[in-house]
Amino acid sequence: MSEHRDSRVAAGGDTEAEWARLVEHLDQLLERLAHAETQWSERIDAAAPTYRPSVRNLAHYWAIRGVDLRGVQHRLANFGLSSLGRSESHVEASLRRVRAALLAMLDESWCPPAPSAVDADQGWELLASRTAALLGPTPATRETRIMVTLPSEAATDADLVERLVRRGMDVARINCAHDDPAAWRAMAEHVHAASAATGRSCRIAMDLAGPKLRTGPLTPGPAVVKLRPHRDAFGHVVAPARAWFTAADGPAPAPEPGMTVVTVSGEWLARRQAGEVLTVRDTRGATRSLPVADVVDRHGALVCSDRTAYLGTGTVVRVDGVDDPTEIGALPPREQYLMLRPGDTVSVVEDCAPVPPDAGRIGCTLPDVFIHARVGQRVFFDDGRIGATIVAATSDALQVRIDRAAQTGSKLRSGKGINLPDTQLPVSALTAKDVRDLTTVVDIADVVEMSFVQEPADVRALHDALDRLDGHGVGVVLKIETRRAFEQLPELLAEAMRRPLLGVMIARGDLAVEAGYERLAELQEEILWLCEAAHLPVIWATQVLEQLAKSGLPSRAEISDAALGERAECVMLNKGAHVEDAVVVLDDILSRMAEHHRKKNALLPQLHSWYPLNAQNPLK
Numbered sequence: 001m002s003e004h005r006d007s008r009v010a011a012g013g014d015t016e017a018e019w020a021r022l023v024e025h026l027d028q029l030l031e032r033l034a035h036a037e038t039q040w041s042e043r044i045d046a047a048a049p050t051y052r053p054s055v056r057n058l059a060h061y062w063a064i065r066g067v068d069l070r071g072v073q074h075r076l077a078n079f080g081l082s083s084l085g086r087s088e089s090h091v092e093a094s095l096r097r098v099r100a101a102l103l104a105m106l107d108e109s110w111c112p113p114a115p116s117a118v119d120a121d122q123g124w125e126l127l128a129s130r131t132a133a134l135l136g137p138t139p140a141t142r143e144t145r146i147m148v149t150l151p152s153e154a155a156t157d158a159d160l161v162e163r164l165v166r167r168g169m170d171v172a173r174i175n176c177a178h179d180d181p182a183a184w185r186a187m188a189e190h191v192h193a194a195s196a197a198t199g200r201s202c203r204i205a206m207d208l209a210g211p212k213l214r215t216g217p218l219t220p221g222p223a224v225v226k227l228r229p230h231r232d233a234f235g236h237v238v239a240p241a242r243a244w245f246t247a248a249d250g251p252a253p254a255p256e257p258g259m260t261v262v263t264v265s266g267e268w269l270a271r272r273q274a275g276e277v278l279t280v281r282d283t284r285g286a287t288r289s290l291p292v293a294d295v296v297d298r299h300g301a302l303v304c305s306d307r308t309a310y311l312g313t314g315t316v317v318r319v320d321g322v323d324d325p326t327e328i329g330a331l332p333p334r335e336q337y338l339m340l341r342p343g344d345t346v347s348v349v350e351d352c353a354p355v356p357p358d359a360g361r362i363g364c365t366l367p368d369v370f371i372h373a374r375v376g377q378r379v380f381f382d383d384g385r386i387g388a389t390i391v392a393a394t395s396d397a398l399q400v401r402i403d404r405a406a407q408t409g410s411k412l413r414s415g416k417g418i419n420l421p422d423t424q425l426p427v428s429a430l431t432a433k434d435v436r437d438l439t440t441v442v443d444i445a446d447v448v449e450m451s452f453v454q455e456p457a458d459v460r461a462l463h464d465a466l467d468r469l470d471g472h473g474v475g476v477v478l479k480i481e482t483r484r485a486f487e488q489l490p491e492l493l494a495e496a497m498r499r500p501l502l503g504v505m506i507a508r509g510d511l512a513v514e515a516g517y518e519r520l521a522e523l524q525e526e527i528l529w530l531c532e533a534a535h536l537p538v539i540w541a542t543q544v545l546e547q548l549a550k551s552g553l554p555s556r557a558e559i560s561d562a563a564l565g566e567r568a569e570c571v572m573l574n575k576g577a578h579v580e581d582a583v584v585v586l587d588d589i590l591s592r593m594a595e596h597h598r599k600k601n602a603l604l605p606q607l608h609s610w611y612p613l614n615a616q617n618p619l620k
Contacts, residue, residue, distance in 0.1 A: 018075070019102050025072050026099040029064055033092055036063035043494040051497040054126060054535045056117040060091035061533035062490050079105070088532040089123025092116035118535075126535035131569045134447060134475045134503050134537055136170055136201045141591040144566050145170035146583060147205065147539060151575040154190060155183035162194035163580055165202050168587035171570065172202055174445070176433075177209035181440040188444040203446040205477065208434040210451030211427050215381065216352035216363020217414045220333035224283055225260050227290075227309045240304040243290075243311075245269060248329040252299035257577035262311060263329035272301050277320040283310040289320075337411040338362060340386055340402050348379070348418075350396040361397075364418060368427050370396055377422035384419065384513035386410050421483050421514040429458035435465055442471035449477040449505060454484045456495035463499060475501030477539060481510035486523055493534050504531050505572070508542035528567060537569035545586055549576030554585065562586055566593035 037044065040059035047055045064084075073083040081101055087094035096113035097120070104110045118126070132138060135145045148169045154161050161172070172191045174184050188204050195202045227241035244254040247266030254261050278290040288309040294302040315328045336357045340346060345360075350370050352363035364370075370393070373379075379388045379400050387404030429452045441448050448471075450462050459478070466474055478496060480486055496502050506527050512520040524540075531538045545562050548554035562585075565571035571590065573582050 016106060019079070019106050022072065022075060023099055023102050023106075026095050026102070029067075030092070030095055030099075032063040032066070033060045033095070036060060040494070047494070047497045048500050050500060051502075053118050053122075054533075055494055055497055057089070057091055057123070058490065058493060058530070058534040060117065061088060061530065064091060064095075088529050089127065089535060090116065090118045090120045091533065093118060093120050123532075123535060127532070127537065127569070130502075130535060131537040134203075134477075134501050135570050136203045139168070139170060142566075142587070142594045144568060144590045144594070145570040146586055146590070147171040147173050147541075147570050147572040148579060148583060149173045149175060149573065149575045150187050151579075152179050152183065155179065155186040158190040158193060160580075161187070161190040162197055164583060165191070165194040165198050165200050167580055167583040169202060169583055170200075171447070172204050173449075173572065174204065174206045175209075176206055176437045176441075177212075181437070184440055185444055204444060205447040205449055206437075206441045206445040207449040207479075208437060208441075208451050209431070210429055210434065211366060211431055213364070213366045213369070213418045213420075213425075215412065215414050215416045215418060216349075216365060217354040218336045218338075218362070219354045219356045221336040222283075223313045223331040223333050225262065225311050225331055227260060227305045227311065229306055229308065237306050240306050241309070242293075243303050243305075244300050245272075245303055246300040252296075254300075255296065255302065262331070264317065265326045265329075268324065268326040269301060270298050271324060272319075276322075278303060279318045279320055280309065280311065280315055282315065283312045290317075335413060337413045339409040340405050340412055341409045342402055342405050342407065344402045344405075345391065345399055346388075346402065348398040348400060362412065362414075364398075366418075366425070366427065368425055369418075369420065369423070370394070370398065372425055373398055373420060373423045377420060380419040380421070380513045381412055382410075382416040383509055384517070386412055417510070417513075419510060419513045424484075428461060429453045430461045430465065438465055438469055438471070442466065442469045442474055445474060447475040447477055447501075447503070449479055451479050451507075452481060452485075453478050453492065454482055455488060456491050459492060459495045472499075473501075475503065477503045477505050479505045479507045480527060481507035481514070483511075483514040486511065486515065486527070489527065489530055493530070493536065497534065497536075503537040503539060503569070505539040505541050506568075508540075539570040539572055540565040540568035541572035542574075544571055544573055545582045546574060546576070548585060549573060549579045549582040552578040552581060559585075559589065562589050563593050566590050 036059040044055045077083040082098050093116035100113040146168050229237045229241045230239040232238050243260040245262050246252050248263035249266050274294050276292045290303040290305050292301050293304050313331045318325045347361035348364050349361050375390050377390050388400035388402050390398050391401045392399035506524050
């Protein structure tokens with residue numbers, strides 16, 4: 001033993017001194033953990049008993065991330081020891097095990113480390129069990145659940161819900177900002193029926209609307225639809241415009257998503273045949289021919305046009321060779337917008353009466369903005385697509401200068417989100433509408449998602465409301481979508497862990513606007529780490545496979561983004577015409593990635609991608 005020790009010292013020089021210095025550094029970190037526990041003692045005691053070890057570990061993680069560990073990480077890695085880079089779920093255990101290994105290297109004996117708040121294996125077990133309790137059992141081929149935002153059609157289309165469950169939906173999300181309690185209940189019934197029919201578990205999450213900070217209404221535009229054929233670069237028609245004529249007294253859905261829908265008399269429609277030619281004098285006085293391409297079970301007629309046509313409410317439709325005219329029924333007014341360019345100024349006003357698009361102003365749905373916003377603060381509209389700075393402020397109006405918009409102009413419509421990342425708005429995240437909606441939530445949902453949470457008082461308000469409604473079994477998900485929520489995340493988690501069944505959603509849309517797109521990747525990493533330290537499941541949300549869900553064709557970048565979502569416990573898809581395809585693709589991606597990653601850990605299964613040069617390549 002002594003000969004081995006002498007040769008080791010001779011070869012390493014001051015190696016043992018470096019090990020001793022590392023032990024001293026780890027002791028200092030362990031002292032930080034003890035000090036953090038003292039600081040967090042009230043939070044630890046207030047947590048639900050099953051969460052107390054996790055709150056201790058959260059305090060430990062908070063403590064070590066208060067110092068720069070990169071130097072000690074490098075030094076530990078030089079000796080083949082853990083660099084602490086995967087210690088989120090078991091901070092104290094990692095420090096104590098590395099310390100014990102260093103002491104063993106110094107005196108060539110192993111002494112088991114002292115017990116820790118959370119052991120290494122226990123962290124994974126806690127996270128897995130809490131994820132199952134909140135979001136349902138682990139799917140057969142992947143670790144990560146799939147959440148899907150249900151469209152309004154899910155209230156009337158039970159088959160749609162069943163197809164989503166069969167394709168891999170594990171959690172159905174109902175957005176309380178849309179539809180009404182009757183529709184929500186119908187959606188929930190369809191989810192339960194689909195789960196029973198498929199034998200697959202599917203939980204229900206309901207998303208509270210929260211305080212609405214949105215642009216006010218604009219006056220309605222003309223009730224006109226435009227039929228426009230597709231043309232090539234030379235102006236030649238490559239595909240005619242297509243419209244769906246359906247009965248006004250019993251309209252049938254269009255056979256293709258996004259198709260223009262026009263209502264007419266049902267009796268008139270029942271007399272139509274494929275091959276007939278309809279004639280209209282459009283709103284410009286131009287005569288246009290609209291051949292009937294197909295009639296579908298007398299529920300509707302598919303018509304085409306090789307020339308642009310503008311159809312309005314009351315436009316007369318005639319049939320060539322037949323004296324059988326009719327009129328187009330009521331059409332919805334066209335949505336209007338403000339066209340904003342860099343350098344423009346526009347007034348954001350408290351008055352939310354509809355205004356024409358050339359008025360130079362638009363309403364704001366939250367009056368508190370005008371009390372707290374100040375000159376020089378930033379304003380973003382429509383998910384950050386338009387950026388501005390406040391240049392003047394009064395008690396009922398903000399004058400803003402447009403700094404970021406397309407040079408050719410960006411359209412600002414009514415009902416679009418407004419973000420003020422520099423403005424402190426002391427508004428409760430739980431609105432009167434949310435409290436009313438909770439009466440339905442506790443009846444039909446497994447999980448409630450809290451929007452725009454910013455401080456612990458918001459969490460307490462939700463807990464109190466759930467207690468009054470006897471909603472003790474409803475899980476809570478905190479949506480982190482503001483800079484203030486991110487900055488107070490440890491306090492928010494500690495407050496929320498007073499009750500079991502908790503998770504976090506990274507609402508990347510608003511968060512990117514609030515914190516800046518360039519910081520989003522960094523922030524979502526930090527949220528993932530902090531929640532892993534608290535052993536809480538994370539939902540990865542906003543624009544996942546969005547292009548695929550809407551158009552049917554994914555971008556390359558969003559495939560990579562979806563794969564990264566495997567590090568969360570759940571990935572959320574938004575509604576879209578092709579959302580069923582998006583569920584299938586996401587299920588496949590997550591199943592594949594489950595073999596290669598577990599949180600930050602790279603797993604090392606046998607690879608089948610590379611073969612000897614004389615072997616058959618399975619990709620060919």
